[in-house]
Amino acid sequence: MASSLFWLSPPPTQLSKQTVTTCPAALSVAVSAISRDFSHCEEDYFIRRRMLIGLGTFTSNALLASFAPANEVTDMYKPFVDCTDGYSYVYPSDWREFDFLGHDSAFKDRVAALQHVRVGFIPTTKNDIRDLGPMQEVIFDIVKNVYAAPTQKPTIYDIQERTIDGKNYWTFEYDLESPGFTRTAFATLAIGNGRYYTLVVGANQRRWSRLRSLLKVVADSFKILDIKPAAV
Structure with a gap:
């Protein structure tokens, strides 16, 4: 039986414009602070994501400053920056x-695997x-026909x-209700660099009330970073 979709939403919210720099600029302060330790592989720094995960409090603060709420403890998150594929976001530090x-x-929770973010x-x-196309129509179609299985109620x-910086997100x-189980999530969609990006971060609905604020920061942190076209 085909799934139906319910809207429990006020009119879409237009958020004010924010200023975010592109990848090299956003990381320039952090890179200069650790350049002594990584001087032997500085050329590889921006394309090796392993080196960009868990760079420490200084780097995390630099990346989080542009979007984390003033009362948010920045050590709750770690930054993930992929300058090769052109995007960044933060995830819970544990x-x-x-x-x-x-x-x-x-990335996923160490205990509850259904609590995860993916891009x-x-x-x-x-x-x-x-x-x-129109935002409501596109999202309606995506949730109903892409995210939801035929047996789920979205x-x-x-x-x-x-x-x-001129890019729209x-x-x-949304949630997907199955018989005896419901998962709730945030999704962020954006286009840039000739790519259609999707970030989804969610959890079991039973834990959603405790995790919602934490995971909203993750969803709102997603940014497209300008990348250079591959050399011909």
């Missing part, structure tokens, strides 16, 4: 990296997420749009 089929990066991308000829609770909250 989560660990794991492989998620079809995705470029992923994937596919090529696109579109230049901006708005090129896909519900969308809220959708927001934000603009950072759509973030929405």
